[in-house]
Amino acid sequence: MFRKDVSAWAILLVGLVWNAAQSAEIGSTRNQSRLWEPVADEVFLQEVGKKVETDSPVLAVAAYQNRVYAGCEDGLRVLEEESLSPIAELREPVRRLRVLANDLWAITDQGFYRLDSRGWKRVGEGGYRDLCVHSGGVIVAGEGALYRVEGDKLVPLENAENCPMAIQSVESYGGAIYVLGVGRLGIFDGGKYEFEEVIDWGDLPCPETRDLRALGSRLFVATARGLAVLRGMAMTQIRGKDGLCVEDTTCLSVSDKDLWIGTSRGAIRMTETGEFHYFAADRWLPNNSVRAIACSGNHVYIATDGGLGIIEYVPYTLQKKAAFYERHLDEWGMKRLGFVHKLLYEEDKGGWVREISDNDGGWTAHYLAAMSFKYAVTGDEDARKEAINSFHAMKWLEEITPIDGYPARAVWAKGEKGHQAQHGSGGFPAEWHDTPDGVWEWKSDTSSDEIDAHFYSVSVFHDVAAEGKEKERAEEHLARIASHIIDNGWVLMDLDGKPTRWGRWDPEYLQRPIGFYARGLNGLEVLSFICTAYAMTGNEKFLKAYEELQKLEYPKEVIRQKLVFPPDFIFHSDDELAFYVYFPILHYETDPILLSIYRRSLERSWEVERLEQNPWFNMIYGVVTGNDCELKQAVQHLREWPLDLIEYTYRNSNRDDLFTPKGYVAYSGGVKAISPRERGPLRWAESTLALDGGTGGRCVEDPSGWIHAYWMARYYGMITAPTVADPALLTVERRNVRLGATPYDGPPRPELK
Numbered sequence: 001m002f003r004k005d006v007s008a009w010a011i012l013l014v015g016l017v018w019n020a021a022q023s024a025e026i027g028s029t030r031n032q033s034r035l036w037e038p039v040a041d042e043v044f045l046q047e048v049g050k051k052v053e054t055d056s057p058v059l060a061v062a063a064y065q066n067r068v069y070a071g072c073e074d075g076l077r078v079l080e081e082e083s084l085s086p087i088a089e090l091r092e093p094v095r096r097l098r099v100l101a102n103d104l105w106a107i108t109d110q111g112f113y114r115l116d117s118r119g120w121k122r123v124g125e126g127g128y129r130d131l132c133v134h135s136g137g138v139i140v141a142g143e144g145a146l147y148r149v150e151g152d153k154l155v156p157l158e159n160a161e162n163c164p165m166a167i168q169s170v171e172s173y174g175g176a177i178y179v180l181g182v183g184r185l186g187i188f189d190g191g192k193y194e195f196e197e198v199i200d201w202g203d204l205p206c207p208e209t210r211d212l213r214a215l216g217s218r219l220f221v222a223t224a225r226g227l228a229v230l231r232g233m234a235m236t237q238i239r240g241k242d243g244l245c246v247e248d249t250t251c252l253s254v255s256d257k258d259l260w261i262g263t264s265r266g267a268i269r270m271t272e273t274g275e276f277h278y279f280a281a282d283r284w285l286p287n288n289s290v291r292a293i294a295c296s297g298n299h300v301y302i303a304t305d306g307g308l309g310i311i312e313y314v315p316y317t318l319q320k321k322a323a324f325y326e327r328h329l330d331e332w333g334m335k336r337l338g339f340v341h342k343l344l345y346e347e348d349k350g351g352w353v354r355e356i357s358d359n360d361g362g363w364t365a366h367y368l369a370a371m372s373f374k375y376a377v378t379g380d381e382d383a384r385k386e387a388i389n390s391f392h393a394m395k396w397l398e399e400i401t402p403i404d405g406y407p408a409r410a411v412w413a414k415g416e417k418g419h420q421a422q423h424g425s426g427g428f429p430a431e432w433h434d435t436p437d438g439v440w441e442w443k444s445d446t447s448s449d450e451i452d453a454h455f456y457s458v459s460v461f462h463d464v465a466a467e468g469k470e471k472e473r474a475e476e477h478l479a480r481i482a483s484h485i486i487d488n489g490w491v492l493m494d495l496d497g498k499p500t501r502w503g504r505w506d507p508e509y510l511q512r513p514i515g516f517y518a519r520g521l522n523g524l525e526v527l528s529f530i531c532t533a534y535a536m537t538g539n540e541k542f543l544k545a546y547e548e549l550q551k552l553e554y555p556k557e558v559i560r561q562k563l564v565f566p567p568d569f570i571f572h573s574d575d576e577l578a579f580y581v582y583f584p585i586l587h588y589e590t591d592p593i594l595l596s597i598y599r600r601s602l603e604r605s606w607e608v609e610r611l612e613q614n615p616w617f618n619m620i621y622g623v624v625t626g627n628d629c630e631l632k633q634a635v636q637h638l639r640e641w642p643l644d645l646i647e648y649t650y651r652n653s654n655r656d657d658l659f660t661p662k663g664y665v666a667y668s669g670g671v672k673a674i675s676p677r678e679r680g681p682l683r684w685a686e687s688t689l690a691l692d693g694g695t696g697g698r699c700v701e702d703p704s705g706w707i708h709a710y711w712m713a714r715y716y717g718m719i720t721a722p723t724v725a726d727p728a729l730l731t732v733e734r735r736n737v738r739l740g741a742t743p744y745d746g747p748p749r750p751e752l753k
């Protein structure tokens with residue numbers, strides 16, 4: 001696109017990176033080779049959580065004949081909708097529940113019970129510890145002996161009456177009955193107890209043992225320092241360094257080919273492929289101290305000191321999940337005047353309200369892009385209408401201010417119900433200004449964040465969804481903003497005739513201590529703005545401005561736009577801003593020399609960001625370079641988002657698996673990406689490396705970023721369309737349900753100028 005003289009440093013730089021012809025071929029999203037492999041939108045199992053809270057610990061749990069039973073200190077209870085109801089037959093403390101040989105078995109402090117078609121019956125009196133099925137019969141472990149169930153009686157196993165240790169747990173494995181005591185594993189082979197001829201290689205992780213369970217060729221032992229795994233007579237260990245999220249394990253359960261692990265800090269699913277999925281309070285469990293786990297079909301029931309956690313696995317595709325989140329936006333009242341908002345819970349306002357934030361254009365940009373890509377993929381006119389509506393909202397942000405080309409941060413209707421942001425940039429109070437008619441307020445002191453979002457989302461809308469007049473309006477909108485920046489000496493000029501706190505791209509600011517740290521990102525931003533404006537309009541004003549920026553040597557500053565030192569200057573919100581502007585400049589620029597510079601900048605930035613496994617970052621990188629962009633990790637991240645978008649408090653800093661994965665380097669801090677399953681939903685401005693956080697359930701997150709990443713991936717072929725035809729796996733039914741904020745009932749948005 002651009003032809004101009006270049007400085008010696010640029011020519012040298014190009015030679016060091018790659019030749020110009022190669023850059024021209026692979027630098028643009030319009031014409032490039034592709035090294036990434038598409039990922040199919042296959043059916044997967046989506047976790048859906050539910051909690052049943054209790055005043056006292058749940059000690060045991062089992063699912064039997066379509067009912068869920070819970071053992072408590074005051075007896076046996078059964079799950080009925082949202083509570084646990086007592087059962088009259090067992091009113092003594094229930095320590096263990098197991099479903100074996102088609103019957104439900106209960107161990108209490110006083111005896112051993114069975115529930116079958118005849119009802120509850122006591123089979124044995126006294127104290128018992130555990131039971132298993134061996135050679136087709138039910139074996140019961142007392143503290144120092146083994147018994148076999150015969151009819152309605154317990155019969156001592158021959159030679160098994162005097163175990164030399166107190167038995168904790170019992171399991172059938174490898175043709176023998178294995179018994180677990182404190183720090184000791186033995187077998188009863190039918191003739192005697194054996195403790196020496198059990199393990200040839202390896203040791204238990206520690207002497208504090210808790211439970212025992214077999215799964216296929218392996219026998220697992222839960223201990224206070226991880227899992228022991230016996231294969232034949234070889235004992236190995238699974239610890240934090242191996243991926244075990246919490247080493248202090250308390251109980252074990254088996255579901256198909258997966259092992260479920262209870263711990264003192266939540267529950268863990270170890271899949272047959274060796275993945276570890278962590279479920280903890282407050283999202284999944286009422287309490288982190290896990291006493292027992294029961295698996296039944298597509299449900300898992302987790303007994304904790306605070307009640308039951310219930311996890312259901314429901315078949316989904318990502319397309320269905322996108323439809324679910326779109327419905328969520330409507331049902332929770334997260335849309336208003338063409339903008340999207342997260343919700344805050346505020347008692348003085350009666351509950352859930354929309355946050356009219358510091359950056360409404362920035363957050364709405366993801367929804368605008370999402371609906372644009374969706375329309376381009378599906379031809380869905382409703383998606384196009386949504387995109388047009390959000391574009392009009394973005395354009396209104398500029399029209400509502402009295403300054404040409406200067407967009408507001410947000411708009412507030414006088415008297416509306418919601419949370420009006422009261423903070424401003426740099427710790428100063430918010431700058432809200434009335435419109436002349438007194439109907440609206442608009443938030444000023446606009447930052448670079450907003451401009452990044454406008455140029456990204458409006459250019460996407462222009463290219464893939466706008467038609468006719470919308471294209472012209474999109475071009476005019478970005479041209480007005482670009483002109484404002486140029487005409488005011490590379491700044492956003494506020495009402496007071498001074499630059500805004502963060503809306504500065506002028507050399508004076510970027511060469512002073514206050515702005516020197518931002519020269520890489522801000523230089524990239526303004527280059528992207530002007531490049532995009534010229535590509536859309538062909539106006540020579542923007543070409544001259546772009547050439548001026550090159551004479552000022554802005555391009556050379558962008559290579560190290562991502563700060564990795566000092567720690568105080570690492571601001572993860574800036575990463576979203578960078579990827580907002582990488583996309584258009586690498587899409588519209590065709591000059592091979594400039595492309596090579598911008599590509600080098602992106603390559604460096606993405607190498608830093610790879611550890612976060614942020615789907616949108618990965619997809620942006622893959623689209624504009626054609627390189628492998630770790631799509632499998634990106635898709636996995638999308639699948640692991642919970643359906644419930646409430647921001648619960650989460651804590652991961654006390655985990656035992658906090659090691660940087662092989663092949664990654666934590667250049668800018670952090671250790672590893674935390675799955676959305678284990679921290680909750682997030683906007684792309686947030687870091688997946690954050691270990692602790694949340695709002696205690698007082699915020700509902702906006703899923704627009706997720707929807708954006710999915711439909712962008714579909715548009716570029718990174719995720720292929722589902723192959724299933726069942727509508728139940730592709731979409732969700734629309735409902736007339738109100739779950740969050742009350743609908744907006746203020747004045748309508750004015751017509752576009």
